[in-house]
Amino acid sequence: MAEKNVREGPPPVAMDRHVAERFDHLDRRIAALVDLLTARERTTRYEFSGNTDSSGDATLPIRVSLADGYEFSLHRLIVDDGVGTFAVQTTGGSVEIQVNSQRVDGGPLTAGGDPGGLPGIFTASSSSGIFIRGGDKLDVVLVGCGAVSKRVFGVAQGKLRRVPLGE
Numbered sequence: 510m511a512e513k514n515v516r517e518g519p520p521p522v523a524m525d526r527h528v529a530e531r532f533d534h535l536d537r538r539i540a541a542l543v544d545l546l547t548a549r550e551r552t553t554r555y556e557f558s559g560n561t562d563s564s565g566d567a568t569l570p571i572r573v574s575l576a577d578g579y580e581f582s583l584h585r586l587i588v589d590d591g592v593g594t595f596a597v598q599t600t601g602g603s604v605e606i607q608v609n610s611q612r613v614d615g616g617p618l619t620a621g622g623d624p625g626g627l628p629g630i631f632t633a634s635s636s637s638g639i640f641i642r643g644g645d646k647l648d649v650v651l652v653g654c655g656a657v658s659k660r661v662f663g664v665a666q667g668k669l670r671r672v673p674l675g676e
Contacts, residue, residue: 550670558662565654575643582638588663589628590656598626601655
């Protein structure tokens with residue numbers, strides 16, 4: 510009795526296409542990983558938002574997730590209530606930038622102050638930015654700000670860089 514040569518599975522053309530698609534997917538993933546590992550630093554933006562209470566207070570966490578061996582240096586922070594403009598700002602209270610619940614920068618939200626009100630902009634140079642590493646918590650805290658019971662939002666922008674070994 511002769512044995513039949515029965516082939517199970519998808520036809521050869523479909524299998525070739527599947528294998529080619531998997532290799533393309535892997536090539537893209539490897540290229541992204543190589544780019545991440547070889548790039549010295551890149552500009553990154555993190556958006557945040559939250560609501561103030563009836564006193565104008567809010568703690569707005571900026572969700573910065575860092576892989577081991579990386580750090581984020583905050584160079585520009587914009588906090589806005591969507592009501593004030595740069596010509597006529599929402600004033601009152603203060604804003605703080607905190608790392609691990611400790612104040613590292615901030616200012617009054619009053620006329621003539623720096624940043625002066627909402628929208629407020631904080632800037633720092635590359636050498637004086639606020640640095641955080643994996644596990645650190647970065648928050649924007651509004652205290653008694655003029656944006657009472659309002660949605661507040663913003664953007665934190667800075668450099669994400671790979672920390673050289675031993676640093």
